Amino acid sequence: MHIDTGDQALRARALRVVPGGMYGHMRTATLPAGYPQFFERGEGCHIWDADGRRYLDFMCAWGPIVLGHRHPAVEEAVQRQMAKGDLLNGPTERMVELAERLVRLVAHADWALFAKNGTDATTTCVTLARVKTGRRKIVVAKGAYHGAVPWCSPSVLGVTAEDRAHLSTYIYNDIASLEKAVARAGDDLAGIVVSAFRHDYGFDQELPDPAFAKCARALADASGAALILDDVRAGFRLTLAGSWDLVDVQPDLSAWSKAIANGHALAAVTGNDEFRDAASQLFVTGSFWCGSVPMAAALATLDELERIDGPAQMHAMGTRLREGLAAQAAAAGIGIRQSGPPQMPTLMFEDDPDCAKGFLFCQEALKRGVYLHPRHNMFLSAAHTAADIDEALAVTREAFGVLDRS
Amino acid sequence: MHIDTGDQALRARALRVVPGGMYGHMRTATLPAGYPQFFERGEGCHIWDADGRRYLDFMCAWGPIVLGHRHPAVEEAVQRQMAKGDLLNGPTERMVELAERLVRLVAHADWALFAKNGTDATTTCVTLARVKTGRRKIVVAKGAYHGAVPWCSPSVLGVTAEDRAHLSTYIYNDIASLEKAVARAGDDLAGIVVSAFRHDYGFDQELPDPAFAKCARALADASGAALILDDVRAGFRLTLAGSWDLVDVQPDLSAWSKAIANGHALAAVTGNDEFRDAASQLFVTGSFWCGSVPMAAALATLDELERIDGPAQMHAMGTRLREGLAAQAAAAGIGIRQSGPPQMPTLMFEDDPDCAKGFLFCQEALKRGVYLHPRHNMFLSAAHTAADIDEALAVTREAFGVLDRS
Structure with a gap:
């Protein structure tokens, strides 16, 4: 047939x-x-x-393909790991190496954990902000994409009002609107979520205004909330240090995915020491999060991005x-x-x-x-x-x- | 060193x-x-x-390793697909073949979509139930595991009351408690979530009582709500037709992951024609959901599970x-x-x-x-x-x- x-x-x-x-x-x-x-x-x-x-x-x-399809160095690392095994009853040394690598490369990072989707990483960051602060409110930029689950999806189909009860919005790069959103959250502010830059679908893009970035950092510091950088789309393309390193502002938590392993399914959360205890307490996991092959691919991808x-x-x-x-x-x-x-x-x-x-x-x-x-x-x-x-x-x-x- | x-x-x-x-x-x-x-x-x-x-x-x-680590037929299919490409600007024929395969194998399935985590699949099922019905309430078994994000995590750290505002619980295999939970949801019932069997951590397991399963189906039918089977853990180990096929009850939607691709990262949602429009409208996605290598692995895994x-x-x-x-x-x-x-x-x-x-x-x-x-x-x-x-x-x-x- x-x-x-x-x-x-x-x-x-x-x-x-x-x-x-x-x-x-x-x-x-x-x-x-x-x-x-x-x-x-x-x-x-x-x-x-x-x-x-x-x-x-x-x-x-x-976004994921950052070195080109079927990059020889990445695929060689993948073959080497596949010859041993991918998913076992726990992680392999690759996970430790990759966490060590991110801690070395990413300016704000003292630790890392791994997942599969960008949405896993952004959701984990928001949850960690709530664990650390004991508060609930999250401010996000209007129109920004942070994933496709009810709390953040660009679609409201199947979304209940409660899914977004603790979200409020600001306009990217607009300091006054960010201040207002933070004020609305009051003493219940858990986190401020920022994209690496404004990359909304169908609009001109905007790089972060350094004054806006510094203001976001200062507002988070003043209230003890988390500054969360969604670096899922831009991460490892603009710099290996975290995209807001370019404006000299460090987040507390970052969400990574797309380019981290040249197309192999992997996401990561990095955080600073302030958030280590919260991350140690949180139960977050997935069936394939310890798979070693994508981690081997990530190590080879970061090697090559650094080398060239x-x-x-x-x-x-x-x-x-x-x-x-x-x-x-x-x-x-x-x-x-x-x-x-x-x-x-x-x-x-x-x-x-x-x-x-x-x-x-x-x-x-x-x-x-x-x-x-x-x-x-x-x-x-x-x-x-x-x-x-x-x-x-x-x-x-x-x-x-x-x-x-x- | x-x-x-x-x-x-x-x-x-x-x-x-x-x-x-x-x-x-x-x-x-x-x-x-x-x-x-x-x-x-x-x-x-x-x-x-x-x-x-x-x-x-x-x-x-x-759970994911269902044929054994590094199964030759699966790894050969993986190599064949890797030689062409994994993640492109859209899916490959592998996605169509795999959806066709699930529609053939899974008794209730008229369509399939693919994701990465079991949690992606369970969350998508719940959202689809809300899209289809325009209602909000979801009933789940007390103590059942459906993932590790705020709406369903076994931990309440970082979870707000609103994350679970529309959830209510019943006792697995207890018809009276299920009827009560459904009655509490009233005309706002969107879905009934059931595990393949009771597999709560630290407890004796219970296979589904056929009378309980039939009651769940009848309650969903009576109210026009979705019967959602979480087959993430058990799927493809007990039968390839969907675990409740063993008690002769078909769900409307099923969540799959773990064993589907012998350890390669993949999840799926299958549904019947009643839910096709809702699934066509919903925006749900992830950076790696169209990766072809795990789909090639799934096809080889299902081939082999069927053959032997x-x-x-x-x-x-x-x-x-x-x-x-x-x-x-x-x-x-x-x-x-x-x-x-x-x-x-x-x-x-x-x-x-x-x-x-x-x-x-x-x-x-x-x-x-x-x-x-x-x-x-x-x-x-x-x-x-x-x-x-x-x-x-x-x-x-x-x-x-x-x-x-x-």
């Missing part, structure tokens, strides 16, 4: 056995026509869809892309806005309320083998070379041309 | 960089002295601790162990209670309120190379042969002897 495994055939098969044919952030429903739903393989900075089409990829599996200065390299390549796009747009007389750190660029078009320009631009790039995203921040990896960026720019030049003529 | 990597040395290193030296269910703090905290490798039904001591293992990484009738084989070996232990205890005049399905046995001692007998028995077995658990259900895998069971029984005979003389 012949089974068609192309993208359209897989979509039809999926529609029968997967809700809506696909769920979550990898669902293509919000992307323009032409974006494939199913993929076949990846190598370095290239991915192939289920129809065998190759793309130069600027999403990196939505991955963040600096991605910064250089992201800057090359950004400058190229800016020059092309200017030459074509098309207004664009580029935002976010160069390693995680967002490209938006002026006068494009319905994203029609962004969709057309990305569709034209996709047709020519370059996978961009019209509304979400994109991701560079250390596998992107100058030649790859120049290849992408040759394509975007044509895409701007189509836009100019449309 | 020589770094000592034995268990004691790793404990000392961990104490500096991991909260309490270890966290969660794999922490040895509640086990008798002598239990290793750190492990080195696994092969079939054997594990080696960080000091190189080999054990015949009856915990199977607390893994549940029947584990039932036979668990029965051999149970009958051997019963005969030995009777011969020694020691009162024991064995409970739970033979694939997931629990052994408790009569007149042992502080578990002193259980601790001594397990310590003596451990010294002789057999890894048992004194308070939690244990797990057989399909790698346990009759010779392995007989080897374990030769050791338990000596352990009963020590107990008899103590």
Whole structure:
């Protein structure tokens, strides 16, 4: 029996056995026509869809792929650990090594614990803040993404009022609004949650204003609450020390995931000594949290990022892309806005309320083998070379041309 | 520099960089002295601790290892998928194949979605029940384990009253108490959560009374609420059709994890057509949920479990162990209670309120190379042969002897 495994055939098969044919952030429903739903393989900075089409990829599996797909050093470490075992009746030495590594690399970290999802890490941070302080209120930035469970999901489907009873919001980078949110929490403030930078879906990104970051730290200190950094999306791409190290502010607790193990399933919480007792008391766990293979992958990923200065390299390549796009747009007389750190660029078009320009631009790039995203921040990896960026720019030049003529 | 990597040395290193030296269910703090905290490798039904001591293992990484460590067919499928790629910008054909497989194997399933932790799956089921019904109340069995996040954690540290505002409890297998809990929820009942069987930590296990199971189904039907089966711990060990298929009752939604991929990190939710729309609307996701390698591992695991009738084989070996232990205890005049399905046995001692007998028995077995658990259900895998069971029984005979003389 012949089974068609192309993208359209897989979509039809999926529609029968997967809700809506696909769920979550990898669902293509919000992307323009032409974006494939199913993929076949990846190598370095290239991915192939289920129809065998190759793309130069600027999403990196939505963040986890930080060194490129199937990076040899990571995969070698994975093979070495797999030959011994992955999940046993307790952790292996890999867990101790990885905790030691994070304590050395991450400026604020005195300890680490490991989980599987970014949401595991953010939820654990919030719970730890409550354990340590004995208080309940958590302030979060309006519109920020911290996971997809009821307390923080961007959707309110299936969420009860009680799931968010102790949450209040502030506007990222707005000191007055943060002060107000903290004041509202009063003496019940357990924690202030901040993203590494403002990376809300469909908006221009904003780097943290250093004055805002210092204010968040001071407000947490003044009330004895936890400053919680959600570094799930940005962690290990901007620096290995924790993203707010760049603005010289250290959190008490950080949530990590995505890039930590180059695509292997792993998350981490790091904390300072003030929160060690709370973390020692809390019961938090999962069936696969002690798996050694993803930890071996993380050690190799961090080794390599350190060895090549991955963040600096991605910064250089992201800057090359950004400058190229800016020059092309200017030459074509098309207004664009580029935002976010160069390693995680967002490209938006002026006068494009319905994203029609962004969709057309990305569709034209996709047709020519370059996978961009019209509304979400994109991701560079250390596998992107100058030649790859120049290849992408040759394509975007044509895409701007189509836009100019449309 | 020589770094000592034995268990004691790793404990000392961990104490500096991991909260309490270890966290969660794999922490040895509640086990008798002598239990290793750190492990080195696994092969079939054997594990080696960080000091190189080999054990015949009856915990199977607390459930996930269902075919034995490093099972060749599973690892071959893993290698095949790793050669293509794991995490891409969307799922691969493996996701469709695995959803198709679960729909074929699991009696109640019309669709499936995938996650990483058992807790992801149970939380998604509860949220789906609320989406579908537009109601809030969830009834759960007192003392049942459904995960380690605030709504369901066995610990109340860091938990607010609101996290459990819409939960009420019943006693497993107690029809009157279930009816009362459902009546308390009134017309706000969203879901009834049941475990595959009663497997609470530190208690004798109870298989589901068929009358209780039928009553749970009837109460859910009468109120239009979801019957949610937490099959995370038992799933694919007792039958591949869903554990309540054994009592001829089908849930609306099931949560799966542990044994689904022989130790690779994966969880699943299956549901019937009644819940398909709700599942299509819900936004639920995680960075690694589309990883293809664990899905390839799951396909190979389910293939193998089906081919060899893994549940029947584990039932036979668990029965051999149970009958051997019963005969030995009777011969020694020691009162024991064995409970739970033979694939997931629990052994408790009569007149042992502080578990002193259980601790001594397990310590003596451990010294002789057999890894048992004194308070939690244990797990057989399909790698346990009759010779392995007989080897374990030769050791338990000596352990009963020590107990008899103590």
